[in-house]
Amino acid sequence: MGMKINLKEICDTLNRVGIRPTHQRIEIMKYLVKHRVHPTAEMIYTELKTAIPTFSKTTVYNTLKLLEEKGVILALATDEDQVRYEADLSPHGHFKCVRCGELFDVGIPEMVSPALEIEGNLVLEYQVLVKGVCRQCRTTAETNGD
Ligand SMILES: [Zn+2]
Ligand SMILES: [Zn+2]
Numbered sequence: 001m002g003m004k005i006n007l008k009e010i011c012d013t014l015n016r017v018g019i020r021p022t023h024q025r026i027e028i029m030k031y032l033v034k035h036r037v038h039p040t041a042e043m044i045y046t047e048l049k050t051a052i053p054t055f056s057k058t059t060v061y062n063t064l065k066l067l068e069e070k071g072v073i074l075a076l077a078t079d080e081d082q083v084r085y086e087a088d089l090s091p092h093g094h095f096k097c098v099r100c101g102e103l104f105d106v107g108i109p110e111m112v113s114p115a116l117e118i119e120g121n122l123v124l125e126y127q128v129l130v131k132g133v134c135r136q137c138r139t140t141a142e143t144n145g146d
Helices: 007-016 023-034 041-051 057-069 135-144
Strands: 074-077 083-086 093-097 103-106 129-132
Touching: 007 023, 023 041, 023 057, 041 057, 041 083, 057 074
Parallel strands: 093 129
Antiparallel strands: 074 083, 093 103
16 A cells, blocks of 8 residues: 655645645655555654654644644544544544454445534534454454464
């Protein structure tokens, strides 16, 4: 899968919503486009600070908040108290494995598009979180007789 990183596209996206494309903001966007694992702010911070030691946790949290407010990224509420982020704005659902904890993208048929209405209520955002046992864990369970 993996989306190709287009630096110009990232800068254009940020400029379009009035966010100045600073080095740190671009790095965070690049990370989200490249790593489609729906990372938490903590994960992003840990990964980026090894490459860029000047990164502060506050910068990461503030940037993610700003990007989300401007609609450039999505914040996903999972059942844990952690927020996960992603840059893929196309309509899709999420599958959360109750065994390995992985959260990955799944296609959900007949998704409600933003700006549609449900019973007279305007839809701005629509999140689908499916919980279950992922393919990988099912295979492992069968092998182990679990
Ligand atoms: Zn699993
Ligand atoms: Zn996703």
